[in-house]
Amino acid sequence: MNRLHTPALVRGMTQPRTRRDAFRLAGLSAAGLALAACGVQGQKAAPAKPDAVKDYWAKQKKNGKVVFANWPEYMPEDHGPLKKFQQETGISYEYKEVINENAEFFGKADPVLRAGQSLGYDIVVMTNGIQLQHMIELGYAVALDQTKMPNFQANAGAKYKERSYDPGNVHTMPFASGVTGIAYNTKYVKDELTSIDALFDAKYEGRVGMMADAQEIANFGMIALGIDPEKSTEDDWKKAGEKLKAQREAGLVRKYYDQNYIDAVSKGDVWLTMAWSGDVFQRQLAGEPVKFYVPEEGGTIWTDNMLIPKGAANPVDAMALMDFFYKPEIAAELDEYIQFVTPVPAVQQLLKEKAGTATGEDKQALLDMAESPLMFPTEADYAKLRNYTKLTTAQEQVFNPIFQSITQA
Amino acid sequence: MRRLTPYLLALPSWMWLAIFLVVPLAAMASVSLQTGNVIDGFVMTFSVSNYGDAIGGYSTQLVRSLLYGGCATVAMLLIGYPVAYWIAFRGGSRKSVYLFLLLLPFFVSFVLRTISWGFLLADDGILFGTLKSWGLLPAGFHVLATAFAVVAGLTYNWLPFMILPIYVALERVDPRVVEAAQDLYATRGAAFRKVVLPLSLPGVFAGVLMTFVPATADPINAQVLGGTGNTMIGNIIQTEYLVNNDYPTASALSFTLMAVLLVGIFVYARVLGTENVLEAAAR
Numbered sequence: 001m002n003r004l005h006t007p008a009l010v011r012g013m014t015q016p017r018t019r020r021d022a023f024r025l026a027g028l029s030a031a032g033l034a035l036a037a038c039g040v041q042g043q044k045a046a047p048a049k050p051d052a053v054k055d056y057w058a059k060q061k062k063n064g065k066v067v068f069a070n071w072p073e074y075m076p077e078d079h080g081p082l083k084k085f086q087q088e089t090g091i092s093y094e095y096k097e098v099i100n101e102n103a104e105f106f107g108k109a110d111p112v113l114r115a116g117q118s119l120g121y122d123i124v125v126m127t128n129g130i131q132l133q134h135m136i137e138l139g140y141a142v143a144l145d146q147t148k149m150p151n152f153q154a155n156a157g158a159k160y161k162e163r164s165y166d167p168g169n170v171h172t173m174p175f176a177s178g179v180t181g182i183a184y185n186t187k188y189v190k191d192e193l194t195s196i197d198a199l200f201d202a203k204y205e206g207r208v209g210m211m212a213d214a215q216e217i218a219n220f221g222m223i224a225l226g227i228d229p230e231k232s233t234e235d236d237w238k239k240a241g242e243k244l245k246a247q248r249e250a251g252l253v254r255k256y257y258d259q260n261y262i263d264a265v266s267k268g269d270v271w272l273t274m275a276w277s278g279d280v281f282q283r284q285l286a287g288e289p290v291k292f293y294v295p296e297e298g299g300t301i302w303t304d305n306m307l308i309p310k311g312a313a314n315p316v317d318a319m320a321l322m323d324f325f326y327k328p329e330i331a332a333e334l335d336e337y338i339q340f341v342t343p344v345p346a347v348q349q350l351l352k353e354k355a356g357t358a359t360g361e362d363k364q365a366l367l368d369m370a371e372s373p374l375m376f377p378t379e380a381d382y383a384k385l386r387n388y389t390k391l392t393t394a395q396e397q398v399f400n401p402i403f404q405s406i407t408q409a
Numbered sequence: 410m411r412r413l414t415p416y417l418l419a420l421p422s423w424m425w426l427a428i429f430l431v432v433p434l435a436a437m438a439s440v441s442l443q444t445g446n447v448i449d450g451f452v453m454t455f456s457v458s459n460y461g462d463a464i465g466g467y468s469t470q471l472v473r474s475l476l477y478g479g480c481a482t483v484a485m486l487l488i489g490y491p492v493a494y495w496i497a498f499r500g501g502s503r504k505s506v507y508l509f510l511l512l513l514p515f516f517v518s519f520v521l522r523t524i525s526w527g528f529l530l531a532d533d534g535i536l537f538g539t540l541k542s543w544g545l546l547p548a549g550f551h552v553l554a555t556a557f558a559v560v561a562g563l564t565y566n567w568l569p570f571m572i573l574p575i576y577v578a579l580e581r582v583d584p585r586v587v588e589a590a591q592d593l594y595a596t597r598g599a600a601f602r603k604v605v606l607p608l609s610l611p612g613v614f615a616g617v618l619m620t621f622v623p624a625t626a627d628p629i630n631a632q633v634l635g636g637t638g639n640t641m642i643g644n645i646i647q648t649e650y651l652v653n654n655d656y657p658t659a660s661a662l663s664f665t666l667m668a669v670l671l672v673g674i675f676v677y678a679r680v681l682g683t684e685n686v687l688e689a690a691a692r
Contacts, residue, residue: 107651110447137448206549214652248637255554255636260527268533269553393448400653408640408648409469 053143057315066317067094069121071304072259073282074176076337081330082321089324091317099125100259103213106131109309113140118311122318125175128165128303129215129388130396132172135307141171142308148319149173151326159382160343163303165390172305173322176278176334177341179301179374179385180216181294183265183275196224196295198272200243205251209264209273210244212256214403215388217244219300220274221403223386229300230387234398241402248406256407266290277374278340285339285365292374294384301341301377301385336366341375348376441660451656463661467645474642475669477556478625481563482571485620486613488564489571493612494605496572497579508576511569523562523633527553530634554636562630567623571616578612579605614681622670642666 068082075082075095082093098121099105105126109119126132135141152161152173160174184193188207199208199220211217219229221240232240247253254270262280265273266288280292306325308318324330331344332351348370355366373381391399441459445451464471496507514522529536532551540546552558582605590600628643635641642662649659 103652107654110654134448206551253637258632260633263527267531269531269551393446396653397446397655404648404653408645409638 053145056142057145060316062091062316062320063314064090064317065092065094066314066321067096067120067122068318068321069096069098069119069124070175071099071125072097073279074125074304074338076333081325081334084330084333085321085324089320091320093321096121101213102127102129102131106134109140110134110138113138113310116311118313119309120313121309122312122314123306123322124309125304125306126172128163128305130391132305132307133165133390135309136166136171140310142310142312142315143170144173144308144322145316145319148316149323149326151323155326155328155331155344155346157343157345160303163305164387166305172307173326174343175304175306175325176338177301177303177343179277179294179299179341179377180211180219181275181277181292181299181374182272183262183280183290183292184272185265185268185270186289186291188268188271193272193293194296196220196297199274200224200247200252202250202252204271206254207271208247208252209255209257209261209270210247210253210407211261211274212258212407214400214407216274216300217256217407218399218403219386219388223295223298223300226297228298228386229389232389234395237399237402241406244403244406248409276340278338281339281372281374294374296384298384298386300388301382302388303343335375336369339369339375341377345376437660437663440656441664443657445657447654447656456657459657459661460665463658464665467642467662470640470642470645471666471669473640474625474666475673477560477563477631477639477641478621480560481567481624482617482621484560484564485568485571486617489568489616490575490609490613493572493575493579493609497576497582498584508573511572515569519566520629520633523566523629526558526562526565527633530558553634554639556635556639558634558636559631559639559641562634563624563627566627566630567620570619570623574615574619575609575612578609578615582608610681614678617677618674622674625670626666 074097079093079095082095086092105124109124112119126135146169149169152169156174160177161169163169163172163174166172182193182196182198184198189204198204199210210220218237218240221244222229222232222236225236225239225243227236227240255264257264257273261270261273261275262283264270265275266283275292277292280290283290284292306322308315308322312318325334326344328344328346328350331342332347332354335342335344335347336351336354351366351370355363355370358366369375377385389399439453440451442453442455442457443451444454444456444459492511496504496511500507528534530552531537532553533541537546537550537552541548541550552561586604586608587600590604591597595603625641626643628641628647631639631641631644646659646662646666649655649662
């Protein structure tokens with residue numbers, strides 16, 4: 001997901017740099033030098049031997065602290081779940097909202113990890129997409145200690161234990177899933193929208209927001225043409241490219257957005273836009289006139305995953321925290337705030353129980369959440385949702401230009 | 410030893426230049442001629458075609474950037490010169506206060522200021538929302554997501570770098586030479602044209618250099634304030650580096666931009682060069 005120009009980014013840019021950051025910058029430039037004359041070494045990792053993983057974990061010990069790098073608006077503001085973790089385990093945490101976009105994050109992390117240096121984070125969160133694939137392929141994701149995930153084994157839903165992009169949960173554990181659909185501002189759009197065609201409707205000339213991310217926008221172009229992105233071919237990409245190009249040339253699109261689409265639609269700069277489910281629910285809770293729907297033609301589902309980057313200083317503590325999120329009461333507390341799809345199905349029951357004891361508006365809000373098909377999709381709901389295209393590096397070099405020539409004309 | 414001393418004293422700055430300018434540039438030049446991808450690595454193949462492909466693929470954005478940068482520079486000059494003139498000649502004892510006020514917004518991060526413009530200029534925001542509710546503007550009116558917004562953003566963000574050098578040049582103008590011109594029956598306009606303006610040209614020259622280059626290369630304004638057809642070359646370079654991890658194309662584009670700017674500056678210096686500036690001042 002692209003999350004640029006969010007308050008957290010702004011905060012990051014306005015806060016003074018620490019000395020560690022300066023070292024990291026120096027590391028980045030050193031890595032830049034490594035790119036020099038003789039070319040850049042490939043880093044494709046050979047699959048780790050099981051013994052090597054065991055050896056690695058045998059050498060690590062609990063350090064009593066963990067640094068968690070996550071996306072903005074992905075943790076209750078009071079850090080409730082993290083504070084409980086600290087109380088229960090005595091491990092102190094540092095929480096950083098530094099990831100705004102997968103591609104950009106990978107672009108910045110790659111030279112540092114390539115140079116064999118540490119990012120300074122023990123856990124990072126990335127969406128199942130090209131960049132996560134790269135992280136795993138390049139050996140940047142530490143193979144997890146399978147013996148240290150009891151809560152995950154006990155409580156994660158079946159779908160979240162068997163993910164096509166990380167079979168056997170070797171490198172990642174899911175943090176939350178979400179749906180890409182369409183949001184619209186009810187102040188300007190009076191009709192009840194149900195179709196993806198609304199994004200291509202001449203009625204909304206200059207008031208449509210699309211996402212800048214190549215995969216996201218490609219998916220919607222393909223879904224509008226009745227193509228399943230997961231099974232798409234190069235020809236399909238070109239057709240989708242044509243459709244999206246026509247949409248731009250007709251003057252329908254106001255802008256190709258990163259994370260800031262959500263401000264644009266709630267202010268009314270755009271009237272309808274591609275959107276991520278949880279973002280819209282958070283705005284609804286804040287009383288803004290936005291509505292979210294999954295087009296009847298289909299939407300996409302994605303999963304954000306936690307992983308331990310190579311060179312992390314506190315991997316044992318990181319394992320403990322990652323597994324901690326699978327305690328149902330912790331997952332419930334988290335999901336009540338972020339309102340995406342939780343990998344822990346028991347949360348639905350917990351929210352219902354909590355609604356039973358709550359009163360008034362809170363009760364209704366909790367009931368709405370517990371019954372929302374976008375937070376707890378049924379099998380039928382999942383059937384409507386499409387997965388991302390899986391791309392090889394060679395395919396990526398064809399895929400990206402098709403869609404970037406539209407978003408970056 | 411004595412003869413070596415000045416060189417030794419200059420050594421730190423040479424080292425600085427070597428480490429932070431020459432070496433990275435050499436590394437980038439090398440990368441721009443390599444081929445490969447981020448997974449398998451990049452190898453040196455001396456493929457000059459990287460440049461052709463990069464320029465051919467992104468000529469629109471390159472030309473657009475120069476155009477936006479140029480427009481913003483002209484706008485800054487038109488806005489900045491009178492401000493610098495006013496502070497230098499009418500500022501009186503409060504000059505430093507005015508200069509401080511000029512710089513005050515720049516204590517806030519560049520990105521944050523640009524995003525704030527996004528809020529101020531929102532279609533139904535504080536400004537346009539109010540004007541629209543009074544019926545002074547049509548409902549569909551918008552400034553965000555246009556070329557105008559991008560150029561205005563660029564103009565705003567580098568304005569002080571235009572004003573300050575011009576101010577410094579004007580500050581040095583001796584008021585007595587203006588009086589002398591007037592004693593020789595020059596009108597106020599003629600005195601400005603023939604005396605003050607030529608004397609301030611070195612400031613204008615420096616101001617244009619300090620603003621045109623960063624404004625042309627900037628990606629932030631286009632990203633925050635622009636719309637669908639306002640992508641600048643800085644955005645493309647950023648995408649190539651960070652999203653596509655296509656380091657060769659990104660490096661080739663960076664070099665191309667640098668070359669275009671250097672040639673532009675060279676031509677500009679020849680036309681309005683430092684010598685000519687001094688001559689103009691002497692006339």
